Amino acid sequence: MTSKKVIELFYDVVSPYSWLGFEVMCRYRHVWNIELKLCPAFLGGVMQGSGNKPPGVVPNKFMYMTKDLKRAAEYFDVPLQAPADPFEVMFKKGSLYGDALRDSGARTGERRRQAGGAGVPGAVETDLERGQGHHRSRIVGGGANWSRLVLFGEAAKKAGLSDGVIKDALETAASKEIKDKLKDATQKALDYGAFGFPLLVYHRNGSPEIFFGSDRFELLAHCIGEKWLGPRPNTSAAKL
């Protein structure tokens, strides 16, 4: 068992604020020496299960978000771009497949590692996390004609994954096992009290404490007894 503080990050590739949370937590995981558990889940299910509404369906919230995301992207130094049709991308096309992809990819990495395939333990998972970052960037900035398959393939290639790993990930993504895993993660988030993403869960003395949003890092740092050093903590250990 790890003696590190454990933080779970629930996120969805369709959620731009999740992307900010994902990037910042990846930058900080070595700075704070935490065990960061990445938990891809389905934001639509969280909305429905909690009785919440996507922020985009409240016109004023939507207008606010488009401006807020622009300045947040600049502050966090994350290349987030508004898609040509954000409503279509976020609320109609959704993210189920993208999340399943990430998950299946990580499992593919695990299988390969067990089989002695990956040279550096964890390398494939880290690449997939990077790949997912690219994937998210393409979903959020991809415009109306994107196809998840094509985007994931492109993103994974850019992240340096081999064709075999990409093929495995795409195949596994469609499996019932992966879909069930995504469902379980979504339910777990709801059980913690989620109503939106990103959701950070800090297990303080065995009891979960939740933080909603990518604007709660300073408070999270305070609660875990660490320092918030800004969006890009200036240390080489902070690299992914």
Ligand SMILES: N[C@@H](CCC(=O)N[C@@H](CS)C(=O)NCC(=O)O)C(=O)O
């Ligand atoms: N203030 C938060 C906003 C996060 C946010 O709006 N997340 C969306 C998904 S991209 C959500 O789940 N919203 C639910 C809600 O606002 O109730 C932040 O800066 O991260």
